[in-house]
Amino acid sequence: MLAVLTIHLRLPLCSSLKEKRGRIKPLLSRLHREFNVSVAEMDLQDKWDETIIACAMLNSDAVVLRQSLQSVAKWVEANWPDGDVWDSKIEFV
Numbered sequence: 001m002l003a004v005l006t007i008h009l010r011l012p013l014c015s016s017l018k019e020k021r022g023r024i025k026p027l028l029s030r031l032h033r034e035f036n037v038s039v040a041e042m043d044l045q046d047k048w049d050e051t052i053i054a055c056a057m058l059n060s061d062a063v064v065l066r067q068s069l070q071s072v073a074k075w076v077e078a079n080w081p082d083g084d085v086w087d088s089k090i091e092f093v
Contacts, residue, residue: 002093003065005055005072006042011083014048023082024051031055035072050086066090 014020024041031039035055043052055072059065073088 001060001062001065002056002058003062003069003090004093005037005057005069005088005090006052007055007073007076007085008050008052008087009076009080009083010050010086012049013082017046017048020048020051024053027076027080027082028053031072031076034075035068037069037072062092065092 009024011020011023014023028039028041031037037055037057039053039055041051042054044050055069057065057068059068069090073085073090076088077085
């Protein structure tokens with residue numbers, strides 16, 4: 001099974017796309033390293049103050065996928081100081 005977590009982030013203090021990418025890139029690297037997920041910026045690439053990132057994970061057990069991706073979402077909300085989480089959702093493909 002494949003599950004995808006999408007997270008809508010708000011970055012209120014960014015004043016350029018370069019600054020935004022400088023804040024997003026360490027987050028993406030950390031999520032990949034800490035949670036072993038595939039992660040990328042998926043939408044709103046041209047907006048300075050918000051973005052949508054997606055984390056994908058494969059497993060044969062849907063319960064494990066949901067719990068793992070919920071852990072990722074909770075970690076981002078609790079540990080990412082550069083912005084706010086507006087929304088997150090998990091979808092199974």
